[in-house]
Amino acid sequence: METPLQTGEMEIRVRYAEVDAMGYLHHARYAVYFEMGRTELLRARGLRYRDLEAQGLFYVVARLDCRFRAPARYDDLLRLTTMTMRVTPVRVDHAYRLHHGDRLLAEASSTLVLVGRDGHPMRMPEALFDVLSAPPSGPAG
Amino acid sequence: METPLQTGEMEIRVRYAEVDAMGYLHHARYAVYFEMGRTELLRARGLRYRDLEAQGLFYVVARLDCRFRAPARYDDLLRLTTMTMRVTPVRVDHAYRLHHGDRLLAEASSTLVLVGRDGHPMRMPEALFDVLSAPPSGPAG
Amino acid sequence: METPLQTGEMEIRVRYAEVDAMGYLHHARYAVYFEMGRTELLRARGLRYRDLEAQGLFYVVARLDCRFRAPARYDDLLRLTTMTMRVTPVRVDHAYRLHHGDRLLAEASSTLVLVGRDGHPMRMPEALFDVLSAPPSGPAG
Amino acid sequence: METPLQTGEMEIRVRYAEVDAMGYLHHARYAVYFEMGRTELLRARGLRYRDLEAQGLFYVVARLDCRFRAPARYDDLLRLTTMTMRVTPVRVDHAYRLHHGDRLLAEASSTLVLVGRDGHPMRMPEALFDVLSAPPSGPAG
Numbered sequence: 001m002e003t004p005l006q007t008g009e010m011e012i013r014v015r016y017a018e019v020d021a022m023g024y025l026h027h028a029r030y031a032v033y034f035e036m037g038r039t040e041l042l043r044a045r046g047l048r049y050r051d052l053e054a055q056g057l058f059y060v061v062a063r064l065d066c067r068f069r070a071p072a073r074y075d076d077l078l079r080l081t082t083m084t085m086r087v088t089p090v091r092v093d094h095a096y097r098l099h100h101g102d103r104l105l106a107e108a109s110s111t112l113v114l115v116g117r118d119g120h121p122m123r124m125p126e127a128l129f130d131v132l133s134a135p136p137s138g139p140a141g
Numbered sequence: 142m143e144t145p146l147q148t149g150e151m152e153i154r155v156r157y158a159e160v161d162a163m164g165y166l167h168h169a170r171y172a173v174y175f176e177m178g179r180t181e182l183l184r185a186r187g188l189r190y191r192d193l194e195a196q197g198l199f200y201v202v203a204r205l206d207c208r209f210r211a212p213a214r215y216d217d218l219l220r221l222t223t224m225t226m227r228v229t230p231v232r233v234d235h236a237y238r239l240h241h242g243d244r245l246l247a248e249a250s251s252t253l254v255l256v257g258r259d260g261h262p263m264r265m266p267e268a269l270f271d272v273l274s275a276p277p278s279g280p281a282g
Numbered sequence: 283m284e285t286p287l288q289t290g291e292m293e294i295r296v297r298y299a300e301v302d303a304m305g306y307l308h309h310a311r312y313a314v315y316f317e318m319g320r321t322e323l324l325r326a327r328g329l330r331y332r333d334l335e336a337q338g339l340f341y342v343v344a345r346l347d348c349r350f351r352a353p354a355r356y357d358d359l360l361r362l363t364t365m366t367m368r369v370t371p372v373r374v375d376h377a378y379r380l381h382h383g384d385r386l387l388a389e390a391s392s393t394l395v396l397v398g399r400d401g402h403p404m405r406m407p408e409a410l411f412d413v414l415s416a417p418p419s420g421p422a423g
Numbered sequence: 424m425e426t427p428l429q430t431g432e433m434e435i436r437v438r439y440a441e442v443d444a445m446g447y448l449h450h451a452r453y454a455v456y457f458e459m460g461r462t463e464l465l466r467a468r469g470l471r472y473r474d475l476e477a478q479g480l481f482y483v484v485a486r487l488d489c490r491f492r493a494p495a496r497y498d499d500l501l502r503l504t505t506m507t508m509r510v511t512p513v514r515v516d517h518a519y520r521l522h523h524g525d526r527l528l529a530e531a532s533s534t535l536v537l538v539g540r541d542g543h544p545m546r547m548p549e550a551l552f553d554v555l556s557a558p559p560s561g562p563a564g
Contacts, residue, residue: 015455015458015459016302016303016458016459016462016472017302017308017310017454017455017458019302019303020298020299020301020303021194021298021302021303021304021356022199022201022303023303024201027172027202027205028169028170028173028176028299031168031169031172031440032169032438032440035169035438035439036439039498048498049439049498050496050498053162058163060163060212061168061209062208062209063207063208063209064168064205064207064209065205065206065207066204066205066206068201068202068203068204068205071201073473074303074472075462075472075473119212156314156317156318157317157318157321157331157443158313158314158317158443158449158451160444161439161440161443161444162439162442162443162444162446162497163444164444167440169440172299173297173299176297176298176299180298180357189357190298190356190357191355191356191357214332215332216321216330216331216332303476304481304483306483309484310451310452310454311451313450313451313454314451317451335444342447342491343450344490345489345490345491346450346487346488346489347487347488347489348486348487348488349486350483350484350485350486350487353483353542401445401494
């Protein structure tokens with residue numbers, strides 16, 4: 001894998017409402033976790049996705065590819081690693097790894113496209129581009 | 142795209158609880174729709190996934206790749222096409238297309254692996270293999 | 283129970299992603315079903331909730347009380363009865379009954395309050411009030 | 424309100440996937456938060472709900488009443504207070520308050536019934552009853 005531009009980690013505890021009849025985290029919930037990882041990655045750079053939306057900038061998921069390696073169970077405390085792999089003025093590529101202890105549960109990658117309030121693709125403001133593509137500055141990275 | 146072994150169609154109306162702050166169907170919900178498509182594809186062959194689980198056969202999603210082309214909105218009546226692409230005694234590959242009218246909203250593919258109650262991979266009973274890989278027999282196909 | 287102003291019925295099939303580790307429909311999903319019932323009740327009167335929102339009218343749930351009598355399972359085909367019990371220019375009360383065959387699974391009631399785009403309570407336009415409180419006109423009722 | 428037997432607090436950040444087209448936390452998600460509160464309340468007593476289920480003890484929600492006072496938004500960091508109000512050998516009553524800062528967003532109460540693996544009501548083992556009804560012992564209370 002290429003070296004990520006930025007990396008963030010967060011812990012997520014699996015909720016009862018998120019598991020299925022097998023007692024496993026339902027595969028559709030992983031996408032929700034990845035989205036949480038992106039929110040926290042922005043926050044570590046001092047940005048809130050909520051503020052971007054208030055300014056009329058919306059990220060739309062254009063692609064999501066996921067490999068599920070091992071199941072997670074209710075109440076497991078998982079560790080999600082979210083990585084920014086590539087940023088251009090119109091899109092951002094992320095990669096994700098989800099672990100339970102040392103065990104890799106899932107690997108995924110996504111492409112997000114920036115759109116305006118009208119749903120049409122737009123170019124990222126330069127200030128945002130700089131923040132998203134900046135190398136990590138110290139221990140938060 | 143290869144010719145599917147089996148094809149099924151169903152309509153799904155987007156629920157209010159499924160859209161996000163943009164008013165678009167949240168990308169994590171598509172996986173739920175695809176799962177519904179698989180349930181109905183089995184049903185058209187006279188099988189209930191629920192009965193398979195009662196017999197100790199579980200399908201686990203090992204891979205899900207999705208391309209999101211255009212957004213769906215609350216109350217849109219969508220048409221999901223679910224296709225069985227390949228069946229072996231230990232896995233099944235599906236492909237999916239989601240439309241709103243003539244507009245293609247999403248394309249996806251998945252790989253499911255059969256596991257037993259203990260979570261370990263198992264081979265499909267021959268009778269099930271025959272049903273899953275059988276060519277369509279008439280108008281249900 | 284008082285006589286409802288309006289009554290509507292719809293069928294809902296329990297999705298795999300909606301059940302919990304016990305294999306039962308998770309109790310949080312019932313609220314989603316009730317919301318679907320309200321959407322269909324409006325549609326039977328020729329209104330789309332989506333159009334109300336486009337006009338700047340939003341329904342906010344202020345109260346929801348639910349009694350869960352018996353569990354529903356994956357793939358069960360349920361019958362939801364949604365009833366409008368009371369309408370004033372600022373609120374609407376509904377009642378709900380969810381059945382599987384003859385078996386009553388849940389009873390619930392809710393109060394919705396009308397708000398504008400700013401989130402502040404507002405009075406219902408008279409035309410809407412008339413539609414919501416009108417007695418049923420024929421077989422759709 | 425009566426004095427609770429036990430009280431616990433936890434923080435929950437509103438996820439993007441949990442808000443609706445108004446940008447508000449969807450009312451069906453509150454039940455998921457309350458369930459998380461119950462899990463953490465047990466954990467503070469040294470119990471894991473997961474272990475209870477492994478022993479064949481299941482809690483089923485028989486009643487949930489909720490008043491929604493003010494909306495929560497994406498990325499808000501909320502504070503949930505979960506209180507055990509009453510415990511008998513066959514049921515547990517909880518109350519809940521959800522705040523954003525000093526603002527009360529929701530108040531709720533629920534009744535849970537203990538059932539066995541067969542779905543039939545059962546009496547709580549004495550050891551569990553003692554833990555659930557014990558007064559708080561020190562700062563965790």
